Amino acid sequence: MYRFDRLQPHWRGLLVAVLLPLALVAAPGFAGAHPSSGSGATTTVVRIDTRVAGTPFPHTWERMFGSGRAILALRAAYRRDLSMVAGATDFRYVRMHGIFDRGVGLFHRGADGHPVYNFSYVDQIYDGLLARGIKPFVELGFMPPALAADPHDTNGFWYRPVTSPPKSYRAWDAMIRAFARHLVSRYGIREVSSWYFEVWNEPNLGFWSGKPRQATYFKLYDHTARALKSVSPLLRVGGPATAQAAWVPDFLAHAWKHHVPVDFVSTHVYGDDTAANVFHTHEQIPRAQMVCRAVDNVHREIAASPYPHVPLIFSEYNATYMNLPNITDSAFMGPWLAGTIAQCADKVAMMSYWSFSDVFEEQGVIRTPFYGGFGLVAEFGIRKPAFNAFALLHKLGRTRLPVDAPEVIATRRRDGTLAIALWNYARPVGKTAQYVDAVPVGAPRHFEVHFDHLPKGAYAELWRVGRHHGDVMRLYDAMGRPANPTRAQIARLREAGRLDPPRVLPIERDTLNVTLPAYGLALLVVRGG
Secondary structure (H helix, E strand, O other): OOOOOOOOOOOOOOOOOOOOOOOOOEOOOOOOOOOOOOOOOEEEEEEEEOOOOOEEOOOHHHOEEEOOOHHHHHOHHHHHHHHHHHHHOOOOEEEEOOOOOHHHOOEEEOOOOOEEEOOHHHHHHHHHHHHOOOEEEEEEOOOOHHHEOOOOOEOOOOOOOEOOOEOOHHHHHHHHHHHHHHHHHHHOHHHHOOOEEEEOOOOOOOOOOOOOHHHHHHHHHHHHHHHHHHHOOOOOEEEEEEOOOOOHHHHHHHHHHHOOOOOEEEEEEEOOOOHHHHOOOOOOOOHHHHHHHHHHHHHHHHHOOOOOOOOEEEEEEEOOOOOOHHHHOOOOHHHHHHHHHHHHHHHOOEEEEOOOEOOOOOOOOOOOOOOOOOOOEEHHHEEOHHHHHHHHHOOOOOEEEOOOOOOEEEEEOOOOOEEEEEEOOOOOOOOOOOHHHHOOOOOOEEEEEEEEOOOOOOEEEEEEEEOOEOOOHHHHHHOOOOOOOOHHHHHHHHHHOOOOOOEEEEOEOOEEEEEEOOOOEEEEEEEOO
Protein backbone atom coordinates (compact mmCIF):
# COMPACT_ATOMS: atom_id res chain seq x y z
CA MET A 1 0.00 0.00 0.00
CA TYR A 2 1.09 3.63 -0.36
CA ARG A 3 2.76 4.89 2.81
CA PHE A 4 2.45 8.56 3.72
CA ASP A 5 4.96 8.24 6.54
CA ARG A 6 7.72 6.19 4.92
CA LEU A 7 10.82 7.97 3.74
CA GLN A 8 10.80 8.81 0.06
CA PRO A 9 13.33 6.79 -1.96
CA HIS A 10 16.45 8.49 -3.30
CA TRP A 11 16.31 8.79 -7.08
CA ARG A 12 19.27 9.09 -9.34
CA GLY A 13 19.18 11.64 -12.12
CA LEU A 14 17.19 10.89 -15.20
CA LEU A 15 19.37 8.77 -17.44
CA VAL A 16 19.61 9.29 -21.18
CA ALA A 17 18.15 6.16 -22.76
CA VAL A 18 18.00 4.68 -26.20
CA LEU A 19 15.57 2.01 -27.25
CA LEU A 20 17.37 -1.30 -27.52
CA PRO A 21 16.34 -3.40 -30.50
CA LEU A 22 14.45 -6.51 -29.59
CA ALA A 23 16.81 -9.45 -29.84
CA LEU A 24 15.32 -12.45 -31.56
CA VAL A 25 15.10 -15.68 -29.65
CA ALA A 26 15.84 -18.90 -31.48
CA ALA A 27 17.55 -22.25 -31.42
CA PRO A 28 20.78 -22.76 -33.41
CA GLY A 29 20.03 -22.43 -37.08
CA PHE A 30 17.52 -19.59 -36.67
CA ALA A 31 18.49 -16.21 -38.04
CA GLY A 32 19.54 -13.93 -35.23
CA ALA A 33 20.15 -16.76 -32.79
CA HIS A 34 23.39 -15.23 -31.54
CA PRO A 35 24.05 -11.58 -30.73
CA SER A 36 25.95 -9.73 -33.40
CA SER A 37 29.43 -8.51 -32.65
CA GLY A 38 29.38 -5.16 -30.93
CA SER A 39 25.88 -5.71 -29.50
CA GLY A 40 27.25 -5.50 -25.97
CA ALA A 41 25.32 -8.59 -24.88
CA THR A 42 26.45 -10.42 -21.77
CA THR A 43 26.52 -14.20 -22.14
CA THR A 44 25.30 -16.57 -19.43
CA VAL A 45 26.09 -20.26 -19.92
CA VAL A 46 23.62 -22.60 -18.23
CA ARG A 47 23.83 -26.39 -17.91
CA ILE A 48 20.76 -28.34 -16.81
CA ASP A 49 20.85 -32.03 -15.90
CA THR A 50 17.35 -33.28 -16.62
CA ARG A 51 17.80 -36.39 -14.44
CA VAL A 52 18.94 -34.75 -11.20
CA ALA A 53 16.57 -35.24 -8.27
CA GLY A 54 16.17 -31.54 -7.48
CA THR A 55 14.59 -29.91 -4.43
CA PRO A 56 11.00 -28.90 -3.59
CA PHE A 57 9.92 -25.58 -5.08
CA PRO A 58 6.57 -24.54 -3.57
CA HIS A 59 4.89 -21.62 -5.33
CA THR A 60 4.71 -19.48 -2.21
CA TRP A 61 4.82 -16.23 -4.19
CA GLU A 62 1.46 -16.78 -5.93
CA ARG A 63 -0.75 -18.30 -3.23
CA MET A 64 -1.79 -14.96 -1.72
CA PHE A 65 -2.42 -11.43 -2.98
CA GLY A 66 -3.37 -8.18 -1.33
CA SER A 67 -6.28 -6.03 -2.39
CA GLY A 68 -8.09 -2.76 -1.82
CA ARG A 69 -10.29 -2.29 1.22
CA ALA A 70 -12.88 -4.91 2.05
CA ILE A 71 -15.99 -3.06 0.85
CA LEU A 72 -14.57 -3.03 -2.69
CA ALA A 73 -14.99 -6.82 -2.80
CA LEU A 74 -18.70 -6.20 -3.48
CA ARG A 75 -17.91 -4.52 -6.81
CA ALA A 76 -18.27 -6.44 -10.06
CA ALA A 77 -14.88 -5.15 -11.28
CA TYR A 78 -13.15 -6.46 -8.15
CA ARG A 79 -14.69 -9.89 -8.64
CA ARG A 80 -13.84 -9.88 -12.36
CA ASP A 81 -10.18 -9.14 -11.61
CA LEU A 82 -10.13 -11.73 -8.81
CA SER A 83 -11.25 -14.38 -11.27
CA MET A 84 -8.72 -13.22 -13.88
CA VAL A 85 -5.79 -13.52 -11.49
CA ALA A 86 -7.08 -16.82 -10.08
CA GLY A 87 -7.20 -18.18 -13.64
CA ALA A 88 -3.54 -17.33 -14.26
CA THR A 89 -1.93 -18.17 -10.89
CA ASP A 90 -2.20 -20.43 -7.85
CA PHE A 91 -4.24 -17.73 -6.04
CA ARG A 92 -5.70 -19.15 -2.78
CA TYR A 93 -5.86 -16.29 -0.22
CA VAL A 94 -6.64 -12.60 -0.40
CA ARG A 95 -5.78 -9.99 2.23
CA MET A 96 -7.73 -6.75 2.49
CA HIS A 97 -7.93 -3.81 4.89
CA GLY A 98 -10.99 -2.58 6.70
CA ILE A 99 -13.28 -5.50 7.49
CA PHE A 100 -14.24 -3.55 10.65
CA ASP A 101 -14.45 -0.14 8.93
CA ARG A 102 -17.64 1.89 9.08
CA GLY A 103 -18.54 1.14 5.45
CA VAL A 104 -18.81 -2.58 6.15
CA GLY A 105 -21.19 -1.83 9.01
CA LEU A 106 -20.29 -4.68 11.32
CA PHE A 107 -20.36 -2.75 14.63
CA HIS A 108 -22.50 0.03 15.94
CA ARG A 109 -24.29 0.87 19.17
CA GLY A 110 -28.04 0.77 19.60
CA ALA A 111 -30.16 3.48 21.21
CA ASP A 112 -29.47 1.91 24.59
CA GLY A 113 -25.70 2.06 23.99
CA HIS A 114 -25.30 -1.68 23.73
CA PRO A 115 -23.28 -3.24 20.85
CA VAL A 116 -25.16 -4.29 17.72
CA TYR A 117 -23.48 -6.56 15.16
CA ASN A 118 -24.50 -6.59 11.50
CA PHE A 119 -22.79 -9.24 9.36
CA SER A 120 -24.67 -8.58 6.13
CA TYR A 121 -21.75 -7.08 4.16
CA VAL A 122 -19.21 -9.36 5.84
CA ASP A 123 -21.18 -12.34 4.55
CA GLN A 124 -21.48 -10.90 1.04
CA ILE A 125 -17.74 -10.15 0.94
CA TYR A 126 -16.64 -13.60 2.09
CA ASP A 127 -19.32 -15.43 0.09
CA GLY A 128 -18.02 -13.71 -3.04
CA LEU A 129 -14.44 -14.78 -2.35
CA LEU A 130 -15.30 -18.38 -1.55
CA ALA A 131 -17.52 -18.69 -4.61
CA ARG A 132 -14.39 -17.97 -6.68
CA GLY A 133 -12.21 -20.43 -4.82
CA ILE A 134 -10.38 -17.79 -2.72
CA LYS A 135 -10.11 -17.90 1.08
CA PRO A 136 -9.84 -14.82 3.29
CA PHE A 137 -6.59 -13.90 4.98
CA VAL A 138 -8.44 -11.86 7.57
CA GLU A 139 -6.71 -8.64 8.57
CA LEU A 140 -8.47 -7.67 11.81
CA GLY A 141 -8.88 -3.92 11.51
CA PHE A 142 -9.42 -1.08 11.52
CA MET A 143 -11.26 0.24 14.58
CA PRO A 144 -15.04 0.66 14.27
CA PRO A 145 -15.70 4.37 15.00
CA ALA A 146 -18.31 3.50 17.63
CA LEU A 147 -15.72 1.44 19.49
CA ALA A 148 -12.75 3.82 19.16
CA ALA A 149 -11.25 5.70 22.08
CA ASP A 150 -10.88 8.58 19.59
CA PRO A 151 -12.91 8.15 16.37
CA HIS A 152 -11.13 11.20 14.91
CA ASP A 153 -7.77 9.40 15.08
CA THR A 154 -7.52 8.40 11.41
CA ASN A 155 -4.97 7.49 8.78
CA GLY A 156 -4.35 9.66 5.72
CA PHE A 157 -6.02 7.26 3.28
CA TRP A 158 -8.90 8.68 1.26
CA TYR A 159 -11.41 6.55 3.17
CA ARG A 160 -9.99 7.62 6.58
CA PRO A 161 -9.62 4.35 8.53
CA VAL A 162 -9.72 4.79 12.30
CA THR A 163 -6.37 3.97 13.91
CA SER A 164 -7.36 4.43 17.55
CA PRO A 165 -7.20 1.75 20.23
CA PRO A 166 -10.60 0.66 21.53
CA LYS A 167 -12.24 2.65 24.30
CA SER A 168 -13.05 -0.67 25.97
CA TYR A 169 -11.07 -3.88 25.55
CA ARG A 170 -14.03 -5.77 26.97
CA ALA A 171 -16.14 -4.51 24.05
CA TRP A 172 -13.32 -5.27 21.56
CA ASP A 173 -13.00 -8.83 22.89
CA ALA A 174 -16.76 -9.32 22.66
CA MET A 175 -16.76 -8.11 19.03
CA ILE A 176 -13.90 -10.45 18.09
CA ARG A 177 -15.69 -13.39 19.68
CA ALA A 178 -18.98 -12.50 17.97
CA PHE A 179 -17.18 -12.13 14.61
CA ALA A 180 -15.42 -15.49 14.96
CA ARG A 181 -18.54 -17.30 16.16
CA HIS A 182 -20.51 -15.95 13.23
CA LEU A 183 -17.89 -17.12 10.73
CA VAL A 184 -17.75 -20.60 12.26
CA SER A 185 -21.56 -20.81 12.32
CA ARG A 186 -21.87 -19.70 8.69
CA TYR A 187 -18.92 -21.50 7.06
CA GLY A 188 -18.06 -24.29 9.51
CA ILE A 189 -14.96 -24.76 11.62
CA ARG A 190 -13.30 -26.95 8.99
CA GLU A 191 -13.41 -24.08 6.51
CA VAL A 192 -12.63 -21.21 8.88
CA SER A 193 -9.71 -23.07 10.47
CA SER A 194 -8.07 -23.00 7.03
CA TRP A 195 -8.13 -19.18 7.06
CA TYR A 196 -5.61 -16.88 8.73
CA PHE A 197 -6.41 -14.10 11.22
CA GLU A 198 -3.83 -11.32 11.31
CA VAL A 199 -4.05 -8.72 14.06
CA TRP A 200 -4.11 -5.20 12.57
CA ASN A 201 -1.93 -3.65 9.86
CA GLU A 202 1.46 -1.94 10.23
CA PRO A 203 1.11 -0.81 13.84
CA ASN A 204 4.67 0.57 13.73
CA LEU A 205 3.55 3.26 11.25
CA GLY A 206 0.56 5.57 11.06
CA PHE A 207 -2.07 2.83 11.17
CA TRP A 208 -2.01 2.55 14.96
CA SER A 209 -2.19 5.54 17.29
CA GLY A 210 -1.69 3.77 20.60
CA LYS A 211 1.11 5.21 22.73
CA PRO A 212 3.67 3.78 23.03
CA ARG A 213 2.99 1.98 19.77
CA GLN A 214 4.64 -1.36 20.42
CA ALA A 215 3.36 -1.91 23.96
CA THR A 216 -0.19 -0.91 23.09
CA TYR A 217 -0.15 -3.07 19.96
CA PHE A 218 0.99 -6.04 22.03
CA LYS A 219 -2.00 -5.43 24.31
CA LEU A 220 -4.31 -5.40 21.29
CA TYR A 221 -2.71 -8.59 19.99
CA ASP A 222 -3.03 -10.37 23.34
CA HIS A 223 -6.72 -9.58 23.66
CA THR A 224 -7.46 -10.47 20.04
CA ALA A 225 -5.55 -13.75 19.97
CA ARG A 226 -7.12 -14.96 23.21
CA ALA A 227 -10.61 -13.94 22.09
CA LEU A 228 -10.24 -15.88 18.84
CA LYS A 229 -8.86 -18.97 20.54
CA SER A 230 -11.72 -18.88 23.05
CA VAL A 231 -14.06 -19.53 20.12
CA SER A 232 -11.91 -22.37 18.78
CA PRO A 233 -8.28 -23.34 19.32
CA LEU A 234 -8.22 -24.29 15.63
CA LEU A 235 -8.38 -20.66 14.46
CA ARG A 236 -4.97 -19.45 13.26
CA VAL A 237 -3.81 -16.09 14.57
CA GLY A 238 -0.61 -14.11 14.08
CA GLY A 239 1.16 -10.78 13.72
CA PRO A 240 2.73 -8.30 14.15
CA ALA A 241 1.86 -7.29 10.55
CA THR A 242 4.54 -4.60 10.68
CA ALA A 243 6.00 -2.52 7.89
CA GLN A 244 9.73 -2.68 7.17
CA ALA A 245 10.12 -6.17 8.68
CA ALA A 246 10.02 -4.67 12.18
CA TRP A 247 9.33 -5.92 15.71
CA VAL A 248 9.51 -9.67 15.04
CA PRO A 249 11.99 -10.63 17.83
CA ASP A 250 10.17 -8.42 20.35
CA PHE A 251 6.80 -9.80 19.28
CA LEU A 252 7.84 -13.42 19.66
CA ALA A 253 9.59 -12.77 22.98
CA HIS A 254 6.44 -11.07 24.27
CA ALA A 255 4.19 -13.93 23.12
CA TRP A 256 6.46 -16.47 24.78
CA LYS A 257 6.74 -14.57 28.05
CA HIS A 258 3.00 -14.01 28.38
CA HIS A 259 1.84 -17.34 26.89
CA VAL A 260 -0.06 -15.65 24.08
CA PRO A 261 -1.03 -17.83 21.08
CA VAL A 262 0.91 -17.20 17.85
CA ASP A 263 0.45 -19.46 14.82
CA PHE A 264 2.39 -17.44 12.25
CA VAL A 265 4.57 -14.36 11.91
CA SER A 266 3.60 -11.72 9.37
CA THR A 267 5.43 -8.61 8.26
CA HIS A 268 5.95 -6.43 5.16
CA VAL A 269 8.72 -4.98 3.04
CA TYR A 270 8.99 -3.10 -0.26
CA GLY A 271 11.83 -2.80 -2.72
CA ASP A 272 12.34 0.90 -2.01
CA ASP A 273 12.26 0.64 1.77
CA THR A 274 15.57 1.92 3.08
CA ALA A 275 18.31 0.01 4.86
CA ALA A 276 18.05 2.57 7.66
CA ASN A 277 14.41 1.63 8.26
CA VAL A 278 14.69 -2.13 7.72
CA PHE A 279 18.17 -3.03 8.97
CA HIS A 280 19.19 0.14 10.86
CA THR A 281 22.32 0.44 8.74
CA HIS A 282 23.62 2.98 6.22
CA GLU A 283 23.85 0.53 3.33
CA GLN A 284 22.50 1.28 -0.13
CA ILE A 285 20.55 -1.90 -0.85
CA PRO A 286 19.33 -2.20 -4.45
CA ARG A 287 15.63 -2.59 -5.16
CA ALA A 288 16.32 -6.04 -6.61
CA GLN A 289 17.74 -7.28 -3.28
CA MET A 290 15.73 -5.52 -0.57
CA VAL A 291 12.78 -7.89 -0.26
CA CYS A 292 14.85 -11.04 0.00
CA ARG A 293 17.43 -9.46 2.28
CA ALA A 294 14.53 -8.69 4.62
CA VAL A 295 13.12 -12.21 4.27
CA ASP A 296 16.52 -13.67 5.15
CA ASN A 297 16.82 -11.42 8.18
CA VAL A 298 13.37 -12.25 9.58
CA HIS A 299 13.98 -15.92 8.83
CA ARG A 300 17.07 -15.78 11.06
CA GLU A 301 15.20 -13.84 13.75
CA ILE A 302 12.53 -16.53 13.92
CA ALA A 303 15.13 -19.31 14.03
CA ALA A 304 16.75 -17.61 17.04
CA SER A 305 13.42 -17.10 18.83
CA PRO A 306 11.43 -19.35 21.20
CA TYR A 307 9.34 -20.26 18.11
CA PRO A 308 11.99 -21.44 15.61
CA HIS A 309 9.50 -23.26 13.39
CA VAL A 310 6.62 -20.76 13.28
CA PRO A 311 5.60 -20.07 9.65
CA LEU A 312 6.71 -16.78 8.12
CA ILE A 313 4.27 -14.86 5.90
CA PHE A 314 5.24 -11.65 4.13
CA SER A 315 1.70 -10.33 3.90
CA GLU A 316 2.74 -7.39 1.71
CA TYR A 317 5.58 -6.96 -0.76
CA ASN A 318 6.19 -5.19 -4.05
CA ALA A 319 9.02 -3.42 -5.87
CA THR A 320 7.74 -0.06 -4.60
CA TYR A 321 5.32 1.37 -2.04
CA MET A 322 4.80 4.46 -4.19
CA ASN A 323 2.72 5.04 -7.33
CA LEU A 324 5.48 4.81 -9.96
CA PRO A 325 4.31 3.95 -13.49
CA ASN A 326 7.88 3.23 -14.60
CA ILE A 327 7.86 0.35 -12.10
CA THR A 328 4.49 -1.24 -11.37
CA ASP A 329 2.90 -0.49 -14.76
CA SER A 330 5.99 -1.45 -16.76
CA ALA A 331 7.81 -4.51 -18.07
CA PHE A 332 10.42 -3.89 -15.35
CA MET A 333 8.27 -6.02 -13.06
CA GLY A 334 8.95 -9.30 -14.93
CA PRO A 335 12.66 -9.60 -14.13
CA TRP A 336 12.16 -8.02 -10.69
CA LEU A 337 9.57 -10.65 -9.76
CA ALA A 338 11.62 -13.51 -11.17
CA GLY A 339 14.72 -12.42 -9.26
CA THR A 340 12.76 -12.03 -6.03
CA ILE A 341 11.21 -15.47 -6.40
CA ALA A 342 14.59 -17.04 -7.17
CA GLN A 343 16.14 -15.59 -4.02
CA CYS A 344 13.52 -16.18 -1.36
CA ALA A 345 10.44 -18.20 -2.39
CA ASP A 346 11.57 -21.21 -0.34
CA LYS A 347 12.03 -19.21 2.90
CA VAL A 348 8.41 -18.20 3.45
CA ALA A 349 5.08 -19.96 3.87
CA MET A 350 3.50 -17.29 1.64
CA MET A 351 4.34 -13.95 0.05
CA SER A 352 1.45 -11.63 -0.70
CA TYR A 353 2.04 -9.35 -3.69
CA TRP A 354 0.41 -5.97 -3.10
CA SER A 355 -2.00 -6.10 -4.91
CA PHE A 356 -3.97 -8.16 -7.42
CA SER A 357 -6.10 -5.31 -8.82
CA ASP A 358 -6.24 -1.56 -9.29
CA VAL A 359 -9.79 -1.59 -7.93
CA PHE A 360 -8.23 0.38 -5.13
CA GLU A 361 -8.95 3.65 -3.30
CA GLU A 362 -6.18 4.51 -0.88
CA GLN A 363 -5.44 7.77 -2.71
CA GLY A 364 -9.01 8.24 -3.91
CA VAL A 365 -10.98 7.26 -6.98
CA ILE A 366 -8.77 6.27 -9.92
CA ARG A 367 -8.30 9.20 -12.32
CA THR A 368 -6.48 7.41 -15.14
CA PRO A 369 -6.00 3.72 -15.98
CA PHE A 370 -2.20 3.75 -15.59
CA TYR A 371 -0.91 5.80 -12.67
CA GLY A 372 1.55 3.39 -11.03
CA GLY A 373 -1.15 1.42 -9.23
CA PHE A 374 -0.04 -1.67 -7.35
CA GLY A 375 -2.41 -4.09 -9.08
CA LEU A 376 -1.69 -6.76 -11.67
CA VAL A 377 -4.87 -5.70 -13.46
CA ALA A 378 -5.46 -2.07 -14.40
CA GLU A 379 -8.82 -0.34 -14.60
CA PHE A 380 -11.28 -1.89 -17.10
CA GLY A 381 -9.74 -5.35 -16.70
CA ILE A 382 -6.55 -4.54 -18.61
CA ARG A 383 -3.63 -6.88 -17.95
CA LYS A 384 -0.35 -5.21 -16.98
CA PRO A 385 3.07 -6.72 -17.71
CA ALA A 386 3.19 -7.84 -14.06
CA PHE A 387 0.06 -9.94 -14.63
CA ASN A 388 1.75 -11.64 -17.58
CA ALA A 389 4.92 -12.16 -15.57
CA PHE A 390 2.93 -13.98 -12.88
CA ALA A 391 1.19 -16.03 -15.59
CA LEU A 392 4.57 -17.14 -16.97
CA LEU A 393 6.13 -17.87 -13.60
CA HIS A 394 3.06 -19.92 -12.68
CA LYS A 395 4.20 -22.38 -15.36
CA LEU A 396 7.31 -23.26 -13.34
CA GLY A 397 7.36 -26.74 -11.86
CA ARG A 398 7.37 -27.84 -8.22
CA THR A 399 10.88 -29.34 -8.29
CA ARG A 400 13.82 -26.97 -8.64
CA LEU A 401 16.90 -28.12 -10.53
CA PRO A 402 20.36 -26.76 -9.70
CA VAL A 403 21.80 -24.15 -12.06
CA ASP A 404 24.82 -21.91 -11.64
CA ALA A 405 23.25 -18.66 -12.82
CA PRO A 406 21.34 -16.06 -10.75
CA GLU A 407 19.16 -15.08 -13.72
CA VAL A 408 17.74 -18.58 -14.21
CA ILE A 409 15.18 -20.77 -12.43
CA ALA A 410 15.13 -24.33 -13.78
CA THR A 411 12.33 -26.65 -12.68
CA ARG A 412 10.70 -29.95 -13.49
CA ARG A 413 6.94 -30.26 -13.58
CA ARG A 414 4.87 -33.22 -12.42
CA ASP A 415 4.47 -34.49 -15.99
CA GLY A 416 8.24 -34.59 -16.45
CA THR A 417 8.52 -31.52 -18.68
CA LEU A 418 11.03 -28.83 -17.82
CA ALA A 419 10.03 -25.22 -17.19
CA ILE A 420 12.83 -22.66 -17.16
CA ALA A 421 12.64 -18.93 -16.44
CA LEU A 422 15.31 -16.61 -17.86
CA TRP A 423 15.44 -12.86 -17.34
CA ASN A 424 17.45 -9.71 -17.89
CA TYR A 425 17.06 -7.30 -15.00
CA ALA A 426 17.72 -3.58 -15.45
CA ARG A 427 16.94 -0.91 -12.91
CA PRO A 428 13.99 1.42 -13.55
CA VAL A 429 14.65 4.72 -15.24
CA GLY A 430 12.77 8.01 -14.99
CA LYS A 431 10.32 9.49 -12.52
CA THR A 432 7.45 10.91 -14.56
CA ALA A 433 4.18 9.32 -15.57
CA GLN A 434 5.32 9.01 -19.17
CA TYR A 435 6.21 5.41 -19.89
CA VAL A 436 8.71 6.48 -22.55
CA ASP A 437 10.90 7.62 -19.66
CA ALA A 438 11.09 4.00 -18.53
CA VAL A 439 13.10 2.75 -21.52
CA PRO A 440 15.74 0.62 -19.79
CA VAL A 441 19.43 1.30 -19.96
CA GLY A 442 21.06 -2.10 -20.09
CA ALA A 443 22.71 -4.51 -22.48
CA PRO A 444 20.97 -7.57 -23.91
CA ARG A 445 21.72 -10.85 -22.15
CA HIS A 446 22.46 -13.98 -24.14
CA PHE A 447 21.66 -17.36 -22.56
CA GLU A 448 23.39 -20.47 -23.85
CA VAL A 449 21.39 -23.32 -22.33
CA HIS A 450 22.88 -26.83 -22.46
CA PHE A 451 20.88 -29.90 -21.49
CA ASP A 452 22.20 -33.23 -20.22
CA HIS A 453 20.15 -36.40 -20.79
CA LEU A 454 17.56 -34.76 -23.01
CA PRO A 455 15.44 -37.21 -25.07
CA LYS A 456 15.82 -37.15 -28.83
CA GLY A 457 13.43 -34.89 -30.66
CA ALA A 458 12.95 -32.58 -27.66
CA TYR A 459 11.66 -29.11 -28.37
CA ALA A 460 10.84 -25.95 -26.45
CA GLU A 461 7.86 -23.63 -26.20
CA LEU A 462 8.96 -20.05 -25.68
CA TRP A 463 6.79 -17.52 -23.82
CA ARG A 464 7.90 -13.90 -23.46
CA VAL A 465 7.10 -10.76 -21.48
CA GLY A 466 8.95 -7.52 -22.16
CA ARG A 467 8.66 -4.13 -23.75
CA HIS A 468 7.55 -5.73 -27.03
CA HIS A 469 5.61 -8.66 -25.62
CA GLY A 470 2.52 -8.46 -23.41
CA ASP A 471 3.20 -4.79 -22.61
CA VAL A 472 0.04 -2.68 -22.89
CA MET A 473 1.89 0.52 -22.01
CA ARG A 474 3.39 0.95 -25.46
CA LEU A 475 -0.09 1.19 -26.99
CA TYR A 476 -1.34 3.43 -24.18
CA ASP A 477 1.49 5.86 -24.82
CA ALA A 478 0.83 5.74 -28.55
CA MET A 479 -2.78 6.71 -27.81
CA GLY A 480 -1.53 9.80 -25.98
CA ARG A 481 -2.29 8.37 -22.51
CA PRO A 482 -6.02 9.24 -22.46
CA ALA A 483 -7.32 9.70 -18.92
CA ASN A 484 -10.73 8.45 -20.05
CA PRO A 485 -10.20 6.02 -22.94
CA THR A 486 -13.14 5.26 -25.19
CA ARG A 487 -14.75 1.85 -25.24
CA ALA A 488 -12.98 1.12 -28.52
CA GLN A 489 -9.63 2.12 -27.00
CA ILE A 490 -10.30 -0.04 -23.93
CA ALA A 491 -10.93 -3.04 -26.19
CA ARG A 492 -7.59 -2.43 -27.96
CA LEU A 493 -5.77 -2.01 -24.65
CA ARG A 494 -7.21 -5.25 -23.32
CA GLU A 495 -6.00 -7.05 -26.42
CA ALA A 496 -2.54 -5.44 -26.24
CA GLY A 497 -2.16 -6.62 -22.65
CA ARG A 498 -2.54 -10.28 -23.56
CA LEU A 499 0.39 -12.66 -23.77
CA ASP A 500 1.64 -13.58 -27.21
CA PRO A 501 1.15 -17.27 -28.05
CA PRO A 502 4.24 -19.40 -27.49
CA ARG A 503 6.82 -19.93 -30.18
CA VAL A 504 7.96 -23.51 -30.80
CA LEU A 505 11.72 -24.01 -31.07
CA PRO A 506 13.65 -27.16 -31.95
CA ILE A 507 16.57 -28.05 -29.70
CA GLU A 508 19.68 -28.91 -31.71
CA ARG A 509 22.72 -30.64 -30.20
CA ASP A 510 21.05 -30.39 -26.76
CA THR A 511 21.42 -26.60 -26.81
CA LEU A 512 19.18 -23.55 -26.96
CA ASN A 513 20.30 -19.95 -27.40
CA VAL A 514 18.10 -17.17 -26.08
CA THR A 515 18.82 -13.43 -26.16
CA LEU A 516 16.75 -11.07 -24.04
CA PRO A 517 16.75 -7.27 -24.01
CA ALA A 518 16.71 -5.41 -20.72
CA TYR A 519 13.39 -5.94 -18.89
CA GLY A 520 12.95 -9.22 -20.77
CA LEU A 521 11.49 -12.33 -19.12
CA ALA A 522 11.22 -15.67 -20.92
CA LEU A 523 9.70 -18.99 -19.92
CA LEU A 524 10.80 -22.15 -21.72
CA VAL A 525 8.74 -25.33 -21.51
CA VAL A 526 10.93 -28.19 -22.73
CA ARG A 527 9.06 -31.28 -23.89
CA GLY A 528 10.29 -34.69 -25.07
CA GLY A 529 10.13 -35.69 -28.71
